[in-house]
Amino acid sequence: MEEAYELSSRTNNLPEVCGRICPQDRLCEGNCVIEQAGHGTVTIGSVETYITETAFANGWVKPPTPNQDLAQSVGVIGAGPAGMAAAEQLRKAGYQVDVYDRHDRVGGLMVYGIPGFKLEKHIVGRRARLLHDGGVRFHLRFEVGRDATLENLRSRHDAILICAGVYRSREITAPGVGLPEIKQALDYLTASNRKGFGDPVPEFDSGLLNANGKRVVVIGGGDTAMDCVRTAVRQGAQSVKCLYRRDRGNMPGSMREVTHAEEEGVDFVWLTAPEAFLGDDRLEGVRAIRMRLGSPDSSGRQTPRPVLDSNHVIKADLVINALGFDPEDIPGMFGTSDLEVGQWGTIQIDSRTMMTSMDGVFAAGDIVRGASLVVWAIRDARDAAAGIDRYLRAKREPAAIEMALASQARRRSGYE
C-alpha cells in the first residue's frame, strides 16, 4: 500500500480529492478498457481514495520537505487546488512560497463551491496544514487588487503564479431578474458551506439563501447546477426542479451526478428555458418556454430554439442561477495592462513554459482554461511549477545552464 501511495502521489498532489470528486464516469473510468469489454469498470476513484486514506492513517503523507532551502521566493495568487499543488511542488524544490488568497480559508472552490456531501472539508484542511507545516506561508483575506497590485507582489518575489480561478457568474437576462429571491449559485453554495463550518451566515438564517420548505428552481445543466439541486434537497426544499435548455444527452454535467440527483427526488425539466420571473416585489414563479434542438453551431452543438406558444408557469419561491462562470477582469483588478488575456478573459500563457505575457509571471488552473476540473488545475499547476523552477534555476545558475546546453549541443554533434 505504501508503494501504491507513492505511485499515486507521484503525479497528483491531491489524489484523495480527485478520488472523491473527479467525474470518473467521463474520465478514467469511462475510458477503462475493462468497462469497454463489458465487465464493468475498475472503480478507479474509490481505489485512489482508499490508497490515500490508508496513507494518511499510517502517517505516510508528509509535509513537503526540500533537500536544500533556496533564497528565491515565489508568490502564488489563489489557494485553490492549482495554488495548493504548485505551492507543494515549489516548496519541495526548495523555494520560499507565499500564497495569497482573498478568502479566509485555504482550498478555493473545494472549500466554498463544492458541497461537503461530495467533499468533506477536513480533507482539504488536512492538506492545507501539511503545506503550512512544510513552510508554505498563507496570507488569507489578502486580495490582490485591494491589498497589493501585481507589481507590488512582483517586487517582493522572484516569480509569481496566478491561480485566481473564475468567479464572474453568467447572468440571466429576463424581466424580473432583480427579484430578491433570485440568487447566484456560488452565493447559495458558499452560504451552505459556511454554515457547515459553523460560521455566522445572516442571509442563510434570514431564509434568503436557505431552501428549506421552498419550491426551488435551479437554472443550468452543469456540475454547479447539480450541486445546487442536491444541496436544496438536503436543506429540506418542498420541491426541486432543474431547468435546462438542452436535453439529457447534451448536458455538460456528469451523468453520474444527474442520476444521483434523480434518485434524491430532483425533477429535471429538459428543453426548457426561463422567459421571465414573475412577482411584484416577491418571486412567485418562473414563466418558462419549451425549446427544441436546431442545427449545430460552430462548436458542433445543436442550438436550442424556442417552441412557439409553449410558455407555461412554474411556481417558485427561490431561483438559483447556475449558468456557469467567466473570469473577472484580471488585468483591471491587478492594476496592469501588460497581462494579456484572451477573448473570454482567460489569461494567455505560452503552453511550453506556462509563462504569461509578463516576464516571471506564470498562470495555471481555471483562470487559464476557463471553468474546468480540479484534476486539470492540479496538472496545470504542476507544469507551471516546473516552468517556474526552470526560469528561476536559469536566473541563479546562468553559467551552469549555458554550459549544460553547450555540452548537450556538442554531444548531439558527436564531439562528446
Ligand SMILES: Cc1cc2nc3c(=O)[nH]c(=O)nc-3n(C[C@H](O)[C@H](O)[C@H](O)COP(=O)(O)OP(=O)(O)OC[C@H]3O[C@@H](n4cnc5c(N)ncnc54)[C@H](O)[C@@H]3O)c2cc1C
Ligand atoms: C459548484 C462547483 C462544483 C464543482 N464541482 C467539481 C467537481 O465535482 N469535480 C471537479 O473536478 N471540479 C469541480 N468544480 C470545478 C473545480 O472546483 C475548479 O475547476 C477548480 O477548483 C479550479 O481550481 P483553481 O485553483 O484554478 O481555482 P479556484 O478553486 O477557484 O481557486 C482560486 C482561488 O483564488 C482566490 N482568488 C481569486 N482572486 C483573487 C485575488 N484577487 N486575490 C487573492 N485571491 C484570489 C480565490 O479566493 C480562490 O481561493 C466545481 C466548481 C464549482 C463552482
